[in-house]
Amino acid sequence: MTTPAATAAAPGAATTIGLANVVRxxxxxxxxxxxxxxxxxxxxxxxxVPGAVICARWVAGFRAGQESRLGFDAALTSLTGxxxxxxxxxxxxVLVISSEYSTxxxxxxxxxxxxxxxxxxxxxxxxxxxxxxGGELLSFITFGIGQAILHGAQxxxxxxxxxxxxxxxxxxxxxxxxxxxxxxxGALVRSSAGxxxxxxxxxxxxxxxxxxxxxxxxxxxxxxxxxxxxSQIFTTxxxxxxxxxxxGIFVFCCYVAVVLAAAFVLVARRDA
Amino acid sequence: xxxxxNLTKRYGRTAAVDRISFTVRPxxxxxxxxxxxxxxxxxxxxxxxLDRPTAGTVRVNGRPYGQLKRPLHQVGAVLEVRAVHxxxxxxxxxxxxxxxxxxxxxxxxxxxGTVGLTxxxxxxxxxxxxxxxxxxxxxxxxxxxxxxxxxxxxxxxLDPEGIRWIRTLLRRLAAEGRTVLVxxxxxxxMALTADHLLVIGKGRILADGSMGSVISRxxxxxxxxxxxxxxxxxxxxxxxxxxxxxxxxxxxxITGISGARVGDLAASASxxxxxxxxxxxxxxxxxxxxxxxxxxxxxxxxxxx
Numbered sequence: 001m002t003t004p005a006a007t008a009a010a011p012g013a014a015t016t017i018g019l020a021n022v023v024r025x026x027x028x029x030x031x032x033x034x035x036x037x038x039x040x041x042x043x044x045x046x047x048x049v050p051g052a053v054i055c056a057r058w059v060a061g062f063r064a065g066q067e068s069r070l071g072f073d074a075a076l077t078s079l080t081g082x083x084x085x086x087x088x089x090x091x092x093x094v095l096v097i098s099s100e101y102s103t104x105x106x107x108x109x110x111x112x113x114x115x116x117x118x119x120x121x122x123x124x125x126x127x128x129x130x131x132x133x134g135g136e137l138l139s140f141i142t143f144g145i146g147q148a149i150l151h152g153a154q155x156x157x158x159x160x161x162x163x164x165x166x167x168x169x170x171x172x173x174x175x176x177x178x179x180x181x182x183x184x185x186g187a188l189v190r191s192s193a194g195x196x197x198x199x200x201x202x203x204x205x206x207x208x209x210x211x212x213x214x215x216x217x218x219x220x221x222x223x224x225x226x227x228x229x230x231s232q233i234f235t236t237x238x239x240x241x242x243x244x245x246x247x248g249i250f251v252f253c254c255y256v257a258v259v260l261a262a263a264f265v266l267v268a269r270r271d272a
Numbered sequence: 273x274x275x276x277x278n279l280t281k282r283y284g285r286t287a288a289v290d291r292i293s294f295t296v297r298p299x300x301x302x303x304x305x306x307x308x309x310x311x312x313x314x315x316x317x318x319x320x321x322l323d324r325p326t327a328g329t330v331r332v333n334g335r336p337y338g339q340l341k342r343p344l345h346q347v348g349a350v351l352e353v354r355a356v357h358x359x360x361x362x363x364x365x366x367x368x369x370x371x372x373x374x375x376x377x378x379x380x381x382x383x384x385g386t387v388g389l390t391x392x393x394x395x396x397x398x399x400x401x402x403x404x405x406x407x408x409x410x411x412x413x414x415x416x417x418x419x420x421x422x423x424x425x426x427x428x429x430l431d432p433e434g435i436r437w438i439r440t441l442l443r444r445l446a447a448e449g450r451t452v453l454v455x456x457x458x459x460x461x462m463a464l465t466a467d468h469l470l471v472i473g474k475g476r477i478l479a480d481g482s483m484g485s486v487i488s489r490x491x492x493x494x495x496x497x498x499x500x501x502x503x504x505x506x507x508x509x510x511x512x513x514x515x516x517x518x519x520x521x522x523x524x525x526i527t528g529i530s531g532a533r534v535g536d537l538a539a540s541a542s543x544x545x546x547x548x549x550x551x552x553x554x555x556x557x558x559x560x561x562x563x564x565x566x567x568x569x570x571x572x573x574x575x576x577x
Contacts, residue, residue, distance in 0.1 A: 014342040018374050021342075025372035032364035033357060104355040107322055108365075108412060111349050112372045114321045114338045271323040 017115055019122060025112075026126040035095055040134065043088040043175075047081035047142050054080050055149040062153035073237040074157045075167035078146020079139065082171045082234060086178040086227075089131060090199050093182025096127050098192040106272055116268045124183055124260070131179040132172060139171030139234070163236040166245060170233030173249060177230060177256050178203070184259030187267060202255070203227050223248075226255050273298060273451055274319055274420065278328035281314050281475075288314045290475035291328065296453045296468075298419070301446045303466030303483075304455035307563050311475040312455040313351075316424045319453075320349050332420055344373040348413030350423040354405050358398030362389055362408050365397055370415050383411040402429040410441070420451040427461055439465045459556040473563045483555070490561045491553030495531045497538075498523040498547035505543050512537060523547070 030036055055078055061067035097120075100106040113119040143159075150156035157164040182199050189195035207225045210218045222228060223243050230252030232238070232245045243251060274296040281289040289311040296302045306312050317323040319330050321337030329336065332347050340346055356365050366380045384390045387407040392400070397408060406426065413421060423442070427435045442465055446452045453470075456462050462469075469486045471479040479486045494517065499505050502522055510516065514529035526534070531550035538545045 014345070014374075017341050021374045022372050025368045025370075028364060028368040028371055029357075029360075032361065032368065033359040035359060099357060099359075103357045104352050105357040105365075106355075107317075107320075107351055108355045108369060109372075110322060111320055111347070111351075112344050112369045114340060114343060116338075269324070271317070 017113065017118055019118065022113055022119065022122045023126060026123050027130075029123075030096065030126060030130060033099075035099070036092065039088050039092040039095070043085045043092070043134075044138060046084035046088055047079075047138050047171075048145065050081040050084055051078045051142050051146045052149060055146040058155065059149060059153040062155055069155060071237055072155065073235055074147065074150055074155055075143065075164050075236040076234060078143050078150065079167065079171045079234045081142055082139065082174060083231070085138070086175060086203070087200075089135070089175045089179040090182035090203065091196060093127060093131070093179035093184075094186040094195045094199055095192060097123060097183055097186035098190060098195045101190040102192055110272050117264055120187060120264060120267050124180065124187075127183055128176055128180055132176040135175035135179075136169065136172030139175070140168050142171065143168040157236070163245075167234045167236050170245065170249065174230050174233050174252070177249065177252055181226075181256045181259060184256060184263050187263035188259060202259075224251055226252055273334070274330065274332050274422075274453060275334075276315070276319075276328065276330040279315065279318060279325055279330050280327040281311070281318060281323060282326045287475050289318070289325075292472070292475070292477045293328075294470055294477060294480055296451055296470070298451040299446060299449050300467040301442050301452045301454060301465055302468040302470055303462040304453055304470050304472065305457070305459075305462060305559060306455075306472035306478075308457060310472045310563075312472060313424055315472070316349075316351060316422055316453075316455060319422055320347070320351060322351075342373040342416070344369065344375065344416030344418065346416070346418050347420045347422065348416065348418040349421070350406070350409040350413050350426050352409075352424065354397075356397040356405065356408060359396060361394050361396055362400070362411075363393040365408065366411055366415065369412055373416055375415055379415060383414045386414060387411040403431060403434045406430055406434065406438075410438070418450070421445055421453070423452075423454040425455055425457075427456065427458065435461060459554070459559050463555040471559065471562050478562045486562075487553050487555055487558040489558075491558040492527045493530070493553060494525055494527050494551050495529060495534055496523065496525050496547065496549040496551070497534060497545060499538065499543060499545050501543050504541070505538060508537055508541055508543075509534060 058067060058077060062069065100109060109119065110116060147156035159165050159168060185195040185199040189198055203226055207222065207228070210221055210225065213221070219241065223241055229243050229248040232243050232248030235245065238244065242248070277293050278291045279289055280287060280291050292315070304312055314323060318325050319332060319337065332340065337343065362384065363380065366383065367377065370376070370380050384393050387410050389404065389407055389411060392404065397405065400408065426438050430438065439461070442452050442454055454465065466483060469479060469481060469483055470477065471486065500522060502519065502524060506516060506519060506524060509526060509529060512529055512533065514526045517525040517527055531548055535545060535548055
């Protein structure tokens with residue numbers, strides 16, 4: 001063995017956790033598992049392909065004179081793939097934390113960093129930054145490809161217009177928030193299957209539950225549902241029963257904040 | 273140094289660990305023994321701050337684990353065989369743990385060499401055999417060159433070579449002045465590895481002392497004799513205070529008397545002796561004696577495990 005003889009009660013006590021160390025560690029964790037790469041590839045495909053295909057169909061429709069340009073949302077059309085990509089990003093958010101519990105890795109992680117809330121915060125932060133960087137890049141590229149295609153029928157937008165820029169930026173922002181929602185459920189539920197169900201349940205099934213309410217209430221509430229509210233940030237034509245873009249993403253972030261807050265409260269209390 | 277005081281863990285109304293107090297000292301291998309379900313793993317998880325005690329405290333180097341900063345420099349633990357994300361390579365598993373405590377890549381390569389995993393460091397942990405996984409766990413525990421080591425069943429499922437490797441390693445770490453706490457339910461292995469014993473049953477400490485003192489306290493020397501005239505010999509020995517454990521027509525196992533005394537008594541009565549063996553009590557016997565009242569699911573007619 002190459003270790004030097006240790007002093008018996010090696011105090012060697014550091015006085016700080018060293019958050020930069022934990023950030024490096026979490027970045028290594030994120031990039032060193034295959035699931036991250038696979039899901040990233042899926043996210044890219046899910047975002048790029050549908051937008052391009054649908055933009056091309058609109059262009060064909062415009063040229064043939066079959067489609068009206070009235071109320072056409074060029075930004076949203078090019079970013080259609082975000083709806084699909086959110087499924088993958090959310091799953092990644094869930095797995096980043098739930099896989100630590102399902103594999104037992106969490107016990108090694110907590111032995112190395114017993115400050116649980118700090119560990120969870122850094123893990124969430126590293127994932128959010130990665131999702132934001134990747135999400136923005138992907139959203140702008142998707143937007144660019146879509147608009148280039150739409151230009152074929154003079155229906156494209158340029159980033160020079162305020163709403164267009166906000167929508168392209170908003171696509172990445174929404175993906176990041178969805179990823180964090182998945183992360184929150186992963187940390188809260190801890191089993192991958194359970195967390196994925198809860199995540200998809202809130203994102204997609206919550207609207208179905210609203211149908212149980214009287215129609216008037218339902219129509220008042222539907223705009224506040226997670227997917228409906230959050231996705232307004234990448235639209236440029238506002239639906240009549242929709243929230244405004246920034247109000248929408250704010251409502252969505254409130255859902256994320258509630259789930260994350262619950263996860264942070266419980267992580268320090270529960271047995272690992 | 274690990275110190276527990278009135279440490280308690282209850283699940284509902286069942287106490288898995290019931291107000292136990294002990295100190296694990298440096299320079300020795302302390303064996304943590306108990307039947308399955310006795311509370312060993314729960315205690316070790318509380319030491320590592322993974323489970324919260326219902327009551328009482330446990331401190332490592334004077335502090336609750338949760339208050340240690342960059343604890344890998346102070347405590348190394350092998351708590352479960354596969355506390356590893358199977359999709360990550362051995363190298364990256366160790367690297368991310370090392371980085372979190374400010375430990376460099378060179379040390380990662382060093383511990384990989386120490387446990388003999390250098391050649392497979394790039395392979396995903398999922399593909400590792402039980403023995404390799406166990407070595408990876410040990411490598412993680414050694415990363416920060418800690419003064420305290422906590423190992424839960426480290427030899428479980430290992431082949432003889434791996435068992436010997438762990439034993440030698442733990443003994444060397446203790447000889448270097450470190451505190452080593454190791455749990456097992458394999459008595460023969462513990463007898464070879466541990467200097468000090470902490471025996472737990474049904475969540476209570478049953479014995480806490482040096483290997484020799486624990487064994488001699490609860491079990492005694494057995495004398496095996498063979499003689500063609502057992503019927504004459506046994507009453508004589510009983511009269512001298514011996515207890516007959518088992519006897520056949522021509523042989524018997526007795527306790528409570530020394531082999532020399534048996535020989536003397538037989539000679540004075542002119543009873544021929546064909547065989548006379550004296551065997552010190554084994555850890556296994558002592559363990560069975562200690563835990564006989566605290567085995568969760570005793571096998572009828574057998575001796576537990």
